[in-house]
Amino acid sequence: MTGEWPLYEVFVRGKRGLNHVHVGSLRAADDDMALHNARDLYTRRNEGVSIWVVKAADIAASSPDEKDPFFAPSGDKVYRHPTFYDIPENVPHM
Amino acid sequence: MTVTEPAPSEAELERHFEHTIAKDQRIEPRDWVPEAYRKTMIRQIAQHAHSEIIGMQPEGNWITRAPSLRRKAILLAKVQDEAGHGLYLYSAAETLGGDRDDMTEKLISGRQKYSSIFNYPTLSFADVGVIGWLVDGAAICNQVPLCRSSYGPYARAMIRICKEESFHQRQGYELLMTMMSGTEQQREMVQDAVNRYWWPSLMMFGPPDDDSPNTAQSMAWKIKRHTNDELRQRFVDMTVPQAEALGVTLPDPDLAWNAERGHYDFGAIDWDELKQVISGGGPCNTERMERRRKAHEDGAWVREAAAAHARKQQQRKEVAA
Numbered sequence: 001m002t003g004e005w006p007l008y009e010v011f012v013r014g015k016r017g018l019n020h021v022h023v024g025s026l027r028a029a030d031d032d033m034a035l036h037n038a039r040d041l042y043t044r045r046n047e048g049v050s051i052w053v054v055k056a057a058d059i060a061a062s063s064p065d066e067k068d069p070f071f072a073p074s075g076d077k078v079y080r081h082p083t084f085y086d087i088p089e090n091v092p093h094m
Numbered sequence: 095m096t097v098t099e100p101a102p103s104e105a106e107l108e109r110h111f112e113h114t115i116a117k118d119q120r121i122e123p124r125d126w127v128p129e130a131y132r133k134t135m136i137r138q139i140a141q142h143a144h145s146e147i148i149g150m151q152p153e154g155n156w157i158t159r160a161p162s163l164r165r166k167a168i169l170l171a172k173v174q175d176e177a178g179h180g181l182y183l184y185s186a187a188e189t190l191g192g193d194r195d196d197m198t199e200k201l202i203s204g205r206q207k208y209s210s211i212f213n214y215p216t217l218s219f220a221d222v223g224v225i226g227w228l229v230d231g232a233a234i235c236n237q238v239p240l241c242r243s244s245y246g247p248y249a250r251a252m253i254r255i256c257k258e259e260s261f262h263q264r265q266g267y268e269l270l271m272t273m274m275s276g277t278e279q280q281r282e283m284v285q286d287a288v289n290r291y292w293w294p295s296l297m298m299f300g301p302p303d304d305d306s307p308n309t310a311q312s313m314a315w316k317i318k319r320h321t322n323d324e325l326r327q328r329f330v331d332m333t334v335p336q337a338e339a340l341g342v343t344l345p346d347p348d349l350a351w352n353a354e355r356g357h358y359d360f361g362a363i364d365w366d367e368l369k370q371v372i373s374g375g376g377p378c379n380t381e382r383m384e385r386r387r388k389a390h391e392d393g394a395w396v397r398e399a400a401a402a403h404a405r406k407q408q409q410r411k412e413v414a415a
Contacts (some may be wrong), residue, residue, distance in 0.1 A: 004401040007188065024251070025185040027194065029400035030407060041178055044171075045258075061124075 007056040008034040010041075012048035020052050028053075115316055120246035123189035131315055134308075135245050136192040137206070138317065143183035144201045145209035148382050150176045152216040153225060161219060168265050169222060175258045182251040189247045202387040210368060211298050213376030220273055220280075220287040226266015228288070228295040228333070234259050235329045236299065239319035248317075267336070274341050281341075288337070289345045296360075297368040299326040305365075330358050 005027040011020035023042045028034035034053040043051065062070050078084050087094050102110075107126040114121060121127060127135075150173050157173065160166035184194050200206040211229055216222065237256050243249040273280040300306060300322040312318035320328075330349075337344050348361035370376065 005397070005404075007185075024182055024247075025188070026181060027185075029397075030404035033400060033404075040174075041181055044174070044178065063124075 005029050008038070008053045009056050009059060010034075010038045011052040011054075012038075012042055013050040014047060015049055020050065023047075025056060115244050118316070120249060121244050122246045127190075130311075131317075132190050134312070134315070135248065135317060136187050136190050139183050139187040139190075139245075139248055140192060140197045140200070141207055141209075143180045143187065143197065144206060145212065146176050146180035146183060147201075148208045148212045148386060150180075151382055151385055152212055152214070152378075153222055155216050156219055156222050159219070165219075165269070172226070172262055172265065175262065179251075179255045179258070182254060183248075186245075186247040186251045190245075198390060202383065202390055204374070204383060207372060209298060210371045210376065211294050212382060213371050213378045214290065214294050215378050217290070218283050218287060220270070220283040221291070223266045223269035223273065223284065224287040224291045226262050226264075227270060227336070228266075228291050229298070230259050230262040230266060231333060231336075232295045232298045232329050234263060235325050235332070239325075242316070242319060244316035267340070270340055270342075284340075285342050288342045292345050293363065293367075294371075296326055296329070296363055297371075299323075299329065301365065301368065302363075327357055330360050334358050 007025055008028055009025050010023050012023045013020045026034065026037050026041055028037050031053065035051060038051050038053050042048070074080070108128060111121070111125070111127055111131075114125075121131075153169060153176075154173050157166060157169050160169050184192075184197060187197060188194060197206070201208070211232075216225070234256060237252050237259065240252045241249055241256060243252065270284050273284050303309065303321045303323045306322055309318060309321055313321075334344065334349065346361045348359060350359050352359045371379070374380075
């Protein structure tokens with residue numbers, strides 16, 4: 001049964017110069033099969049030049065709830081953004 | 095310092111869910127969702143996946159008899175896409191906790207449905223063209239709005255599927271144009287296929303709005319963006335000029351432009367036929383299910399062998415380490 005086949009998450013690099021991006025998931029018996037299936041499933045039309053597959057169980061993830069305090073540390077630090085600073089308009093190249 | 099907040103109550107979670115939907119944001123895997131949303135979404139995605147998988151059969155029927163290598167290569171690519179669409183969708187359903195073996199089991203035991211259209215036979219090669227043009231055209235009408243479904247993984251799968259469906263529709267229409275520029279007999283084959291597939295294509299949009307009890311809830315959850323009748327009308331309006339350009343007659347004497355409405359009027363649909371096909375009494379229901387069951391059973395040894403191979407490789411790695 002496919003229940004024995006672990007779930008893999010698939011990441012594809014669309015072309016050189018871009019990051020790998022998560023495109024979906026699939027089931028496969030092992031890493032090799034996961035790579036081959038990912039090629040057939042997610043890159044039938046030259047969508048990628050490189051594929052990563054990783055067992056879903058091996059991914060550590062933050063909690064999805066937005067109210068989670070996990071992201072709170074960056075919430076009140078507006079001074080980390082360039083728009084926080086008023087610079088006179090006559091100062092060039094800034 | 096870590097602030098430990100008390101776990102949010104179910105009412106708070108529900109408010110958060112409603113708020114996300116109201117802001118037109120996407121629900122993502124592991125978000126809290128009402129149980130009814132989860133169930134409805136798993137069923138909707140699974141039935142869509144089943145339709146893609148069963149949808150391989152009517153056209154797959156013609157792969158070995160395609161009239162040229164070009165048409166065979168195109169048809170193979172198309173049927174392979176249908177398999178791909180099924181797999182995108184099964185994995186989207188899994189993100190909600192749907193179990194893949196359970197979904198397959200529900201399909202082959204008849205407890206979950208697939209699109210009624212695939213229970214009609216493909217009698218000639220012209221059917222391949224008409225399926226691409228009308229059936230995939232209707233599917234595109236249905237699916238383009240679903241690219242904005244509130245469930246993120248489903249919406250993303252739909253975006254990929256819609257891109258590929260466009261190839262499906264265009265290859266079908268081109269196939270029909272080629273046949274229409276052929277012999278009288280070929281033109282008759284096309285017209286015959288249109289006659290058989292027109293009404294079942296209109297039925298693909300589901301029962302009329304006044305007989306579609308789940309529509310209101312689905313629209314509130316934004317997992318359905320337009321009603322069945324709205325999408326059906328859009329499909330008719332799109333298709334009439336395409337039929338004229340092709341030189342075929344759509345088999346409906348009541349089909350006529352209504353300037354007042356700004357839409358085409360069309361004749362009454364035989365809803366009894368749809369009910370019959372959905373409840374298992376269509377021309378090919380038994381054959382399609384039997385074929386799917388057999389493919390699943392015949393493939394069992396391959397799945398087991400792959401799993402056994404993976405276990406052995408893993409053991410070897412552990413011994414070597």
